[in-house]
Amino acid sequence: DQQVKQNSPSLSVQEGRISILNCDYTNSMFDYFLWYKKYPAEGPTFLISISSIKDKNEDGRFTVFLNKSAKHLSLHIVPSQPGDSAVYFCAASAKGRDDKIIFGKGTRLHILP
Amino acid sequence: GAGVSQTPSNKVTEKGKYVELRCDPISGHTALYWYRQSLGQGPEFLIYFQGTGAADDSGLPNDRFFAVRPEGSVSTLKIQRTERGDSAVYLCASSLSQGGNTEAFFGQGTRLTVV
Numbered sequence: 001d002q003q004v005k006q007n008s009p010s011l012s013v014q015e016g017r018i019s020i021l022n023c024d025y026t027n028s029m030f031d032y033f034l035w036y037k038k039y040p041a042e043g044p045t046f047l048i049s050i051s052s053i054k055d056k057n058e059d060g061r062f063t064v065f066l067n068k069s070a071k072h073l074s075l076h077i078v079p080s081q082p083g084d085s086a087v088y089f090c091a092a093s094a095k096g097r098d099d100k101i102i103f104g105k106g107t108r109l110h111i112l113p
Numbered sequence: 114g115a116g117v118s119q120t121p122s123n124k125v126t127e128k129g130k131y132v133e134l135r136c137d138p139i140s141g142h143t144a145l146y147w148y149r150q151s152l153g154q155g156p157e158f159l160i161y162f163q164g165t166g167a168a169d170d171s172g173l174p175n176d177r178f179f180a181v182r183p184e185g186s187v188s189t190l191k192i193q194r195t196e197r198g199d200s201a202v203y204l205c206a207s208s209l210s211q212g213g214n215t216e217a218f219f220g221q222g223t224r225l226t227v228v
Contacts (some may be wrong), residue, residue, distance in 0.1 A: 006155075034216055043117070043204055043219030044156065055206055089155050100169050101146065101206075103155035 002093050003027045006104035014112050019077040021107050023090030024057045024069065030092040034101065035064060038087045047088075048075070077109075085111045115139070117220035119205050125226045127193055134190040134223045138207030145188050146217055147180055148204040156204055162188060195227045 005024045013019040021035075031052040036044035050057040050064045050073070057064050063076045077084055090104040123153055126132050138145050144197040148156035158172040164185045172196075173179070182188040192199055202224050206217035 004155075036219075039222070042220045046216040046218065066141075088203075098156055099162055100161045100172075102147070102158060105153070105155040 001026075002104070003030075003102050006088075006090050006106040006107050008107050010108040011106070012110040012112055013080050015082060016079045019075075019080045019084065019109055019111070021075040021077075021109065022091070023073045023104055025073075025077075025092050027092070027094070027102075028071070029057055029094040030102075032093050032095045033064070033066060033092075034072050034091045035062075036089040036091060036103075038089060038106070040067055040105050044089055052113065080109075080111050082111050082113065085109060114193050117205055117207050117218055119160075119203075119223050121218035121223060122221065123224045123226075127227060128195060128197060128227055130195055132192050132195055132225065134203050134225070135206030136190070136207075136220060137190045138186065138188070139204070139218055140186075142207035142209055142218075143185070144208045144217070145182060145205040146208075147188070148206065150202045150204055150222070158190075159190070192225075195225075197227045200225055200227045 003026050034049040035047040037047050038044040047061050048062045048064050050066050055066050068072045087106045087108050089106045091101050093101045120135045145162040147159040150156045160170040160180045161168050162182045177193045180190045202222040204222045206219045208217040209215045
């Protein structure tokens with residue numbers, strides 16, 4: 001039973017445009033959400049996070065939006081750059097409970113020149 | 114070192130053998146996680162330590178898998194009687210988290226291949 005779902009296995013976006021990666025979750029106890037980026041042969045690297053008390057968090061070109069009622073979050077990257085090509089994992093945890101971080105299957109983002 | 118270190122980076126073993134995978138977390142991080150990632154999948158949770166104790170081992174697939182963290186720092190994931198289906202990248206992560214909102218930092222992983 002996938003608690004964190006990334007329904008798009010891959011996404012292609014033109015360089016300079018906005019990339020939008022989506023994520024849905026089923027566990028209403030999740031209160032902390034993270035996005036990780038992964039290059040081949042490397043471990044995932046933390047990108048940005050958001051607490052459930054917020055609906056938006058911005059860090060440079062990266063913005064995460066959280067819609068708790070829809071149990072949906074999205075990562076916006078603007079403008080997209082070639083180095084953004086990677087696999088992006090959405091993750092969630094119930095910080096007030098057991099802290100374990102549950103990951104989605106990932107979305108492979110291709111930035112086209 | 115500055116980051117999470119995992120050794121070996123690659124391990125090839127024969128079916129039925131025993132393997133140990135090591136994780137050196139970031140100094141001072143109390144939380145340590147093990148994940149397994151198969152091709153085309155996201156990291157799959159295996160076990161989580163707070164200090165020396167396993168706070169949650171619900172992700173261990175069966176009793177062939179075991180992990181320890183005897184001094185609250187280095188952790189070893191142990192797999193007995195390896196099977197071809199155990200082939201995957203095993204990822205370790207650590208964090209300062211003790212209920213606060215902090216992210217986990219990952220090592221580069223150990224690629225295990227069972228032949």
